[in-house]
Amino acid sequence: MPGTSLLTDPPPRRSRRVLRRVLVASLAGGAVAGAVLTLLPGERQQRVPGPPAAGPQARAGTRAQTLTTVTYGVPAALPGLTALIGRQEARVRAQPQDARAWAVLGSAYVERGRQAADATDYPRAERALRTSLEVRGTKNPQALDGLAALALARRDFPAAKQYGEQALKAAPRQWTAYPPLIDAYTGLGDYKKARSTLDKLLALRPDATARPAVMARTAAVYRDRGWREDAVAQLTDAAAGARTPAEQAAWLAGVGQLAWERGDLPDALRHFEAALRLDPDQHAALTGRARTLAGQGRTAEALAGYRAAVAKRPDPGDLLELGELYESLGQSRLAEEQYARLRTAVRQSVAGGVDEELLIGRFEADHGDPWEAVDRLREEWERQPGTEVADALGWALHRSGEDEEALTYAAVATDKTKGGGVRSALYAFHLGMIEGELERYGPARRHLQEALRINPYFSVLRVPEAREALQELGDVPDEPPPGE
Structure with missing residues (x-):
């Protein structure tokens, strides 16, 4: 569906590869919940x-x-x-x-x-x-x-x-x-x-x-x-x-x-x-x-x-969440209305000088052109390589079929030695899904379970996906560990 991108025109710093691709916008990307902390049961x-x-x-x-x-x-x-x-x-x-x-x-x-x-x-x-x-x-x-x-x-x-x-x-x-x-x-x-x-x-x-x-x-x-x-x-x-x-x-x-x-x-x-x-x-x-x-x-x-x-x-992130909630309820028309408002909000935000590449990249990865998401997020990673960008780029690479490289960035987002010390259900979900695609079934099962342990409500769209993936992975096989 051409001509329905978040942004009609690419930002000035875009690469030439971006110009070959058309943005599409059935907008319902990953959960945008902001930076939040984690409270353990009974902690003070x-x-x-x-x-x-x-x-x-x-x-x-x-x-x-x-x-x-x-x-x-x-x-x-x-x-x-x-x-x-x-x-x-x-x-x-x-x-x-x-x-x-x-x-x-x-x-x-x-x-x-x-x-x-x-x-x-x-x-x-x-x-x-x-x-x-x-x-x-x-x-x-x-x-x-x-x-x-x-x-x-x-x-x-x-x-x-x-x-x-x-x-x-x-x-x-x-x-x-x-x-x-x-x-x-x-x-x-x-x-x-x-x-x-x-x-x-x-x-x-x-x-x-x-x-x-x-x-x-x-x-x-x-x-x-x-x-x-x-x-x-x-x-x-x-x-x-x-x-x-x-x-x-x-x-x-x-x-x-x-x-x-x-x-x-x-x-x-x-x-x-x-x-x-x-x-x-x-x-x-x-x-x-x-x-x-x-x-x-x-x-x-x-x-x-x-x-x-x-x-x-x-706020664009809040409009995305509302659209996702409508989508989870099967109300696609109302979801699209929110995504249309989101496109307007993003254009206004960018006009005010705000860098919305992370949000757009997340959107494109899940419901648009994943290669477009990779292009955007690679440039964002080169400019400001924070944990959020690592997670988003890893997921975009997974959605575009580049799972080996995707695993590198998803691991950065969850690696305590590289700044990924925060326990994020979304990051663990992304890592588990990438590992499952690479047939690393043990780590995939462990990280998907971890995502649901951290917060079983982390996304109205992704929680059902995590549960379905775990069901397909099945129980831990009754076999000796490697090397025995």
């Missing part, structure tokens, strides 16, 4: 804050949060961001040489665009941040922090690394320079530098106001190392120490994601709903709640939750 659950009261004071606090600046990794309520943008726009009109005002304005645009999935804020952010640099010069850590945050929002990890290192050099004792740089190194697959940067951040001993955000960033690094208990402890402490309703809601949603990742649906639902009582705009909680309801078989509620989430924020 007594430290997780219970559902907070949903009284008018808490709701008013969320809406009336007063901001004077924006810091990467510190959640802020959308109404507060909009009010801050209005104040800063008035200030720079009155005082166009105020470099700090331009930097705050740019950072607020970045955060609002990220929270609302509105990439049109990103060019505004870039203009404001570059104006701040022009006014004050390159020794401007606040503007450099903002540019690093902007690059991360656009999934441009090389640029985030460049700006993050410049910000760190300009203000090595300022804790805000470290979190963007940690995420940039992670996106580039440089987990050693991410860990050493975290160590330097912790050595600064940030004060109480910064501590929750630092603990949340620490949890993400611990997750990448496979230190799940420590990651849980850090994130639950961040939720307990949050200073604002919006901040606490974000960390509670993170705890909900931990519970969902390990298949504890009641606990996940409890935390997502607690987060939404604090901040109705907490998007991760909205989609997390819908995902959890789908896992519980409460399909009508799940569909309503997803529709509410994408109505507020038409």
Whole structure:
């Protein structure tokens, strides 16, 4: 079906091979659930804050949060961001040489665009941040922090690394320079530098106001190392120490994601709903709640939750999940409607400078042209070789029939020595399916079982595939191991 690709025109850096292929779009790729942590049964659950009261004071606090600046990794309520943008726009009109005002304005645009999935804020952010640099010069850590945050929002990890290192050099004792740089190194697959940067951040001993955000960033690094208990402890402490309703809601949603990742649906639902009582705009909680309801078989509620989430924020990944849910229910027409919205959202995102190659590659691998997916993801791997890209490229190679090479990348995604310390049900599923195609039946059976142990609800489309593949593999053969 020609002419139905996510993107009508290829991006500028595409290879010549791409031009030979036509994109097709029966869009329902692999689960896009984001980076989530894993909560083991009984892991310090007594430290997780219970559902907070949903009284008018808490709701008013969320809406009336007063901001004077924006810091990467510190959640802020959308109404507060909009009010801050209005104040800063008035200030720079009155005082166009105020470099700090331009930097705050740019950072607020970045955060609002990220929270609302509105990439049109990103060019505004870039203009404001570059104006701040022009006014004050390159020794401007606040503007450099903002540019690093902007690059991360656009999934441009090389640029985030460049700006993050410049910000760190300009203000090595300022804790805000470290979190963007940690995420940039992670996106580039440089987990050693991410860990050493975290160590330097912790050595600064940030004060109480910064501590929750630092603990949340620490949890993400611990997750990448496979230190799940420590990651849980850090994130639950961040939720307990949050200073604002919006901040606490974000960390509670993170705890909900931990519970969902390990298949504890009641606990996940409890935390997502607690987060939404604090901040109705907490998007991760909205989609997390819908995902959890789908896992519980409460399909009508799940569909309503997803529709509410994408109505507020038409994020491409969320539209993909909603389309997959419709597809799993046999409602192909409604699924295609979501995929059409996804194509529009991707075009808008790319127009704002966001790198959507990973999402497009996942889509093409499963429901389009797998060779197109390989081309895209090879280039993405060369530019920013993180674990997510390794997994996606391995799966695309498998779908295009190149299973030997596919195994190399799937192994990277799950190899603790190469950064794949996180236990991902999707990664284990991909590895098991590739091994099965290569007739490595023992490892295939083991990894498919592992995927279902990690989270038996990891994907409404892929879980049935995993169960069917295990059934075809059958029981472990009653024969001596090799060499005996």
